[in-house]
Amino acid sequence: MTQDHLSALYAAAEAKKGEEGWMILPDGRSITLYVASSGATLSVSRVQGVRLDGQLLHARTNKGEHYIMALVDAYAGSVDAPSSATKKAGFV
Numbered sequence: 001m002t003q004d005h006l007s008a009l010y011a012a013a014e015a016k017k018g019e020e021g022w023m024i025l026p027d028g029r030s031i032t033l034y035v036a037s038s039g040a041t042l043s044v045s046r047v048q049g050v051r052l053d054g055q056l057l058h059a060r061t062n063k064g065e066h067y068i069m070a071l072v073d074a075y076a077g078s079v080d081a082p083s084s085a086t087k088k089a090g091f092v
Contacts, residue, residue: 001074006052009077015050022049022060033059034076035069042069046080 009015010023013031018024025031025048032045044067049060057074059067 001057001071001077003052003071005077006050006057006071006074009079010050012079018049020051021053022051022058024049028082030062030080032078032080033057033067033069033074034078035073036075037070037073044069 009031013025013029015023015025030046030048031050032043033047033050035042035044044059044061046062047059048062051058052071055071057069057071059069061067
C-alpha cells in the first residue's frame, strides 16, 4: 500500500485528524485492512483509528486492539457501511 492509497481510504471513510497523528473515523464508520506477508494473510476489521509512523501502520479497533504492520504488507482496505445503514431483520 502506498501513502496515496492510505490517504484515499481516509477520505472515503471521512476520517479526521486526531491526537498524536491518529486519523479517527466518525462514529458508526470503520475500515478493514488486508495484509499479506510471506504467504500469510490477515484481515484487520472494525478499525476506528489509523496512524502512519514511518513505514509502520498502526490500526486501533473498536475493541481497543492495536495492530502494528508494515505499510508495504498492507495491500487493500475497504470502508465499511455506517452502522445506521444496516437493515433490521424481518419486515419493516
